[in-house]
Amino acid sequence: MNTFPSTSDTAAPTPAAAAATITARRIGVLLVNLGTPDSPNTPDVRRYLNEFLTDGRVVDMPAAIRYPLFQGLVVPLRAPKSAKIYKELWTERGSPLLFHGLDLKEKVQAALGSDYVVAFGMRYQNPSIASALEELRVAAVERIVVLPLFPQYASASTGSVQEKVMDIVKEWWVVPSINFISQFATEPGFIATIAARGRAEMEKHHYEHVVFSYHGIPERHVKKGDPTNYCRFGSCCDTLTDQNQYCYRAQCFATSRLVAAELGLSPDQYTVAFQSRLQSRLRDPWLQPYTDEALKEFPAKGIKNVLAFSPAFVADCLETTIEVGEEFKELFEESGGGHWQLVPSLNSEPQWVDAVASMIRRN
Structure with a gap:
């Protein structure tokens, strides 16, 4: 005798009902910044610099040369000097890069809600990317969105984070889907938040000129990321195209143009420049x-107040x-300048938190 129910006895479950029986799976979010020493003391600074400066994407020379040169010579000489500077930077909460990152993590978690698990890690030192990824693995997230907190893509920053993440998860038995947000140089929320921070400073003081100062990288890094041989370090950066979409220099100019437009600045009212260069014995050129050097020329041009x-x-x-806030200010004043003001970074401003949450939801 047939013991199976007929279709007239039992209705097939609807797709919605079937979906309701599946437990909601959460999405993992990994926010990553560059890194900071555990303390401003020389041994901790030395450990940080050793890890940072021996990264093959930061110093792209053969490991057989890179490790002896930096671990044996550069880092031992640089660590005590850097430690003094870090002591100036340190606050009661510790390193600003760290506590602002942790604040951002908590606020983004609150903005995204319980369907997400947000973790924060540093490319170098602590909290490590490995520990942050372990949080997400233990939480059994369905997939992971990785947001390196570098607006403009560079192999030495975003590329290094991507490589590290992939190097870690390749050891996992189960690897979830992972999506990288590789750059957000023209992200509307990012641009709007920068402009809002700048506008607040402009309401306090009159400025004749604006400087957009970006971290420098060697020109060869840009060329190595240009398979089409499009780069000329000139007008090729005036627009973002398919050919230069991952060009760090072009993205820096794009960010500057958009922020300048938000602030109503004409091209002659702002300068795009690059800081933090390292000069090698080979005089390897960095982005210019x-x-x-640019700020020293401003006073002679009648520019006395710079934002x-x-x-x-x-x-x-x-x-x-x-x-930027102290050393460049002093240099500007020594060159005859009057007022130099740094616009604070985005940190964990509510508008920036909303922009980060929006990027994650879309990805």
Whole structure:
């Protein structure tokens, strides 16, 4: 006798009912910034610099040369000097890059809600990318969105984070879907937040000129990422195209144009320049113009009041607070300038939190 129910006895479950029986799976989010020493003391700074400067994407020379040169010579000489600067930067909460990152993580988690698990890691030192990914693995997330907190793509920053993430997850037995947000140089929320921070400073003081100062990289890094041989380090960066969409220099100019437009600046009212260069014995050229050289020429042109942005950094750090905010200010004043003002980074401003959450939802 047939013991199976007939179609007249039992209705087939609807797609909605079937879907309701599946437990909701959460999405993992990994926010990553560059890194910071565990303390401003020389041993911790040395450990940080050793890890940072021996990364083959940061210093792209053969490992047989890179490790002895930097671990044996450069880092031991540089660590005590860097430690003094980090002590100037350190606050009661520790490293600004770290606590701003942790604040951003908490606020983005609140904005995204319980359907997401947000983790934060550093490319170098702590909290590590490995520990952040382990949080997401243990949470059994369905997939992971990785957002390196570098607006403009560079192999030495975003590329290094992507490589590290893939190197870690290749050891997992189960590897979920992973999506990288490789750059957000022209992201509307990012641009709007920078402009809002700048506008707040412009309401306090009159400025004759604006400087957009980006972290420099060697020109060869740009050329190595140009398979079409499109790059000329000139007008080729005036627009973003399929050929230069991952050109760091072109993205820096694109960010600057968009922020300038938001602030109503004409091209002659702002300068795009690059900071933090390292000069090698080979005099390997870095992206130009150099910020420290450009600002010295302003007073002779009648520019006495300058507003400075650091749009390559989304959190206050040594390169913003100390280099742009203090060292460049002193250099500008010594050259005859009057007022130099750094626009604070985005940190964990509500508008920036909303922009990050929006990028993650779309990806």
